[in-house]
Amino acid sequence: MSGSLAVIGLGPGGPEMLTPEAATALQSADALYGYGPYLDRVPARGGQTRHASDNREEGARAAAALRHAAAGARVALVSGGDPGVFAMAAAVCEQIERGDADWRQIDVSVVSGVTAMLAVAAKVGAPLGHDFCALSLSDNLKPWDLIERRLAAAAGAGFVTALYNPISRRRPWQLGKAFECLRRHLPASTPVIFGRAIGRSDEKISICSLDRADPSAADMATLIIVGSPQTRIVERPGLEPLIYTPRSASDTSA
Amino acid sequence: MSGSLAVIGLGPGGPEMLTPEAATALQSADALYGYGPYLDRVPARGGQTRHASDNREEGARAAAALRHAAAGARVALVSGGDPGVFAMAAAVCEQIERGDADWRQIDVSVVSGVTAMLAVAAKVGAPLGHDFCALSLSDNLKPWDLIERRLAAAAGAGFVTALYNPISRRRPWQLGKAFECLRRHLPASTPVIFGRAIGRSDEKISICSLDRADPSAADMATLIIVGSPQTRIVERPGLEPLIYTPRSASDTSA
Numbered sequence: 001m002s003g004s005l006a007v008i009g010l011g012p013g014g015p016e017m018l019t020p021e022a023a024t025a026l027q028s029a030d031a032l033y034g035y036g037p038y039l040d041r042v043p044a045r046g047g048q049t050r051h052a053s054d055n056r057e058e059g060a061r062a063a064a065a066l067r068h069a070a071a072g073a074r075v076a077l078v079s080g081g082d083p084g085v086f087a088m089a090a091a092v093c094e095q096i097e098r099g100d101a102d103w104r105q106i107d108v109s110v111v112s113g114v115t116a117m118l119a120v121a122a123k124v125g126a127p128l129g130h131d132f133c134a135l136s137l138s139d140n141l142k143p144w145d146l147i148e149r150r151l152a153a154a155a156g157a158g159f160v161t162a163l164y165n166p167i168s169r170r171r172p173w174q175l176g177k178a179f180e181c182l183r184r185h186l187p188a189s190t191p192v193i194f195g196r197a198i199g200r201s202d203e204k205i206s207i208c209s210l211d212r213a214d215p216s217a218a219d220m221a222t223l224i225i226v227g228s229p230q231t232r233i234v235e236r237p238g239l240e241p242l243i244y245t246p247r248s249a250s251d252t253s254a
Numbered sequence: 255m256s257g258s259l260a261v262i263g264l265g266p267g268g269p270e271m272l273t274p275e276a277a278t279a280l281q282s283a284d285a286l287y288g289y290g291p292y293l294d295r296v297p298a299r300g301g302q303t304r305h306a307s308d309n310r311e312e313g314a315r316a317a318a319a320l321r322h323a324a325a326g327a328r329v330a331l332v333s334g335g336d337p338g339v340f341a342m343a344a345a346v347c348e349q350i351e352r353g354d355a356d357w358r359q360i361d362v363s364v365v366s367g368v369t370a371m372l373a374v375a376a377k378v379g380a381p382l383g384h385d386f387c388a389l390s391l392s393d394n395l396k397p398w399d400l401i402e403r404r405l406a407a408a409a410g411a412g413f414v415t416a417l418y419n420p421i422s423r424r425r426p427w428q429l430g431k432a433f434e435c436l437r438r439h440l441p442a443s444t445p446v447i448f449g450r451a452i453g454r455s456d457e458k459i460s461i462c463s464l465d466r467a468d469p470s471a472a473d474m475a476t477l478i479i480v481g482s483p484q485t486r487i488v489e490r491p492g493l494e495p496l497i498y499t500p501r502s503a504s505d506t507s508a
Contacts, residue, residue: 011273014275015274016273016274016275016278017273017274017275017366018273018274019265019270019271019272019273019368020269020270020271020272020274021268021270021271021453024270058501082368082372082376083376083380084372084375084376084380084381084382084383085372085382085383086383086384086501089375089376089379089380089383089498090380090383090384090498090499090500090501091501092380093379093380093383093486093488093496093498094498094500094501096488096496097486097488097496104488104489104490104491104493105490105491105492105493108496109376110375110376110377110379110380111376112271112368112372112373112375112376113368113372114273114336114366114367114368115372118336118338118339118366118367118369119366121338121343121364121366122336122337122338122343122363122364122365122366123364125343125347125364126337126338126343126344126346126347126364127338128338128339128388129338129339129340129341129343129344129347130340130344130390131387131388131389131390131404132387132388133385133386133387133388133408133413134382134385134386134387134388135385136384136385141501141502141503142502142503142504143504146412146503146504149411150385150411150412150413153407153408153410153411153413154387154407154408154411154413156407157403157404157407157408158400158404159387159404159407159408199275232347232351234347234350234351234358235358236358236359237358237359238359239358239359242347242350242351242362244343244344244347244348245344246344246348247312247340247344247345247348247395248395248396249395249396249400250396250397250400
């Protein structure tokens with residue numbers, strides 16, 4: 001008999017950004033799997049087992065959750081933000097493709113969440129108001145040259161860019177190189193937004209221009225949005241400015 | 255005295271995908287503004303006024319909501335999906351920039367929601383599991399040449415692409431042209447996902463290969479995801495296949 005595996009997006013942080021669908025799926029699970037700090041956000045319920053693992057063990061964590069589900073349990077695997085964006089849903093699909101034939105019979109579902117770029121954008125206005133890209137800066141799973149080529153293609157074609165996984169202890173220089181690359185394609189005044197932990201007590205948002213963007217302002221939990229040449233700043237006396245990208249674009253912008 | 259304006263994401267449809275933050279913001283408003291079918295999704299509450307408008311009046315709707323807020327009311331402006339993605343948040347910022355000086359003093363907030371591409375992706379696996387772009391196919395506000403250039407840049411650099419606003423009565427040929435453009439850059443077998451109305455009674459998902467993608471399968475409410483050369487299909491006997499884009503990419507993929 002096969003159980004089920006729900007891959008659940010917790011959103012950026014606060015419980016008020018967790019969808020009722022996700023809350024119900026968490027409640028009904030026999031076993032919870034996930035990166036420790038994400039699991040800590042889920043309220044305890046009697047009778048549920050918890051299986052925390054380290055940040056860089058995504059494949060092994062997905063396989064363990066699938067094995068448990070294949071044995072008949074209702075398993076929930078938690079992800080920060082949305083599980084489909086640089087997170088656990090792809091890791092689960094990879095393991096199903098490679099794993100035991102009976103893993104293909106598990107009732108797998110993905111429960112959406114608010115991904116970090118949406119939450120950060122909401123805090124400053126509408127920087128993702130026009131065409132945009134989401135790109136992971138981690139070169140653990142792809143070569144750095146490919147990342148630079150994608151940054152150049154996105155900026156050159158007029159997309160706004162959201163940068164996931166910008167920096168970590170083992171990847172200290174990549175974000176600085178990414179800013180260098182983007183400076184070759186974008187005006188010095190292009191707005192850059194650093195956002196982290198939206199809806200949590202350690203929430204932090206800062207805004208600067210691309211020529212002043214400082215990689216050391218980011219940590220592992222930061223999401224960075226780099227505007228396009230069309231992105232605008234609306235000053236508001238006594239209030240934070242609004243940053244937005246207009247819905248219209250002219251042909252000379254790309 | 256200035257009131258407030260909350261620009262609120264309703265998510266893709268069902269109430270179980272509406273965040274508690276959005277539900278609270280809707281409850282506490284004196285006046286609700288929005289496109290009629292979106293307003294119809296919000297449960298009635300006594301004492302609240304409702305101001306429905308047509309789909310193509312975004313600027314005027316944003317201005318009306320701001321005017322009401324400037325007069326001291328707590329106003330909520332609803333958007334499908336996430337208000338920051340091809341939706342009302344940018345329209346509000348535009349109107350604030352152009353409008354009365356006192357509109358800059360309004361307490362404006364944006365409340366995130368699950369945007370369509372995340373909901374559609376979740377239904378089929380993890381097609382957005384690696385770098386991706388979101389692009390509006392509407393040439394009402396940008397020239398068609400620019401759209402084709404962006405499609406080519408995104409597909410050529412190995413991004414998965416989510417297409418918003420693919421088709422309408424007044425824009426009947428654009429989606430077919432977009433598929434033609436993408437076929438010049440991507441393998442014929444590239445998976446294409448059509449999804450609409452996720453979480454609603456008229457939810458519909460279909461999957462085909464790029465060479466067979468038929469524009470007439472889409473309507474105004476459809477979100478289309480076109481894979482990259484890396485996007486994979488995992489067949490499951492007796493179940494729908496999973497579609498996912500692996501977390502890793504090699505340099506030859508772009």
